[in-house]
Amino acid sequence: MLITFEGIDGSGKTTQINLLREHLERCGHKVLCLREPGSTSISEKIRETLLQSKEDISPIAEVLLFCAARAQLVSSVIKPALKDGFTVICDRYMDSTVAYQGYGRGVDIAMIDACNAMAIDGLLPTITFILDVQVENAAQRADKRAEEKDRMENAGNDFFINVRLGYHHLAAQYKERIVMIDGTKSIEEISEIICAAII
Numbered sequence: 001m002l003i004t005f006e007g008i009d010g011s012g013k014t015t016q017i018n019l020l021r022e023h024l025e026r027c028g029h030k031v032l033c034l035r036e037p038g039s040t041s042i043s044e045k046i047r048e049t050l051l052q053s054k055e056d057i058s059p060i061a062e063v064l065l066f067c068a069a070r071a072q073l074v075s076s077v078i079k080p081a082l083k084d085g086f087t088v089i090c091d092r093y094m095d096s097t098v099a100y101q102g103y104g105r106g107v108d109i110a111m112i113d114a115c116n117a118m119a120i121d122g123l124l125p126t127i128t129f130i131l132d133v134q135v136e137n138a139a140q141r142a143d144k145r146a147e148e149k150d151r152m153e154n155a156g157n158d159f160f161i162n163v164r165l166g167y168h169h170l171a172a173q174y175k176e177r178i179v180m181i182d183g184t185k186s187i188e189e190i191s192e193i194i195c196a197a198i199i
């Protein structure tokens, strides 16, 4: 089973992934948690370029780089892990590229779908959780962290408003796969909703 988590930066994905992992392990599952972009040496190098580059990266180059990192992760880690019986939880996956580069940057969605199709090579998530929080709320959470903002986090409020809108569109379009959760509920309440949806 491939479970993916989505939402704007600071929406609470990492928090919920850790709780879901504990829950699934208690139930006897073998669990592998991964992040996008990243989780292979090549994908981590691409992550560094995407998030830390001081140079402008064109929107199309951004799509191709995120998808290249994804292609490497899918073929070298996710597919083999699923074959070995792991439940794979991924912090972001193909929907992030639609929401961020499509709705956020304005790249043509059909073009993104084509790149995503190459990258995932048929591997759709079994279930996707979108944690929905207002941009101001997520920004306040992120501001509490000591770390410097990365290139994507510096994209500005309007960008994140569009990304959030993108997630709303995706949730309406793929109702059979996507569960959208009000991310302003308490950590415990959200975790209960997620665990109930999996079992």
Ligand code: T5A
Binding pocket: 007, 008, 009, 010, 011, 012, 013, 014, 015, 016, 035, 036, 037, 066, 091, 092, 093, 094, 095, 096, 097, 098, 100, 101, 141, 142, 144, 152, 153, 183, 184, 185, 186, 187, 190
């Ligand atoms: N990207 C990625 C693209 O543009 N295109 C793509 O195709 C892909 C794959 C990745 C960046 O790349 C972009 C998107 C991103 O900008 P990242 O460093 O992996 O960046 O960062 P994020 O995925 O955005 O993750 P964050 O670490 O910023 O946020 P999380 O994981 O969503 O949030 P989390 O769990 O760390 O929580 C943030 C804070 O909120 C608190 C937590 O304790 C923490 O302090 N919190 C809550 N507070 C109140 N109520 C709740 N329910 C809470 N849940 C968590």
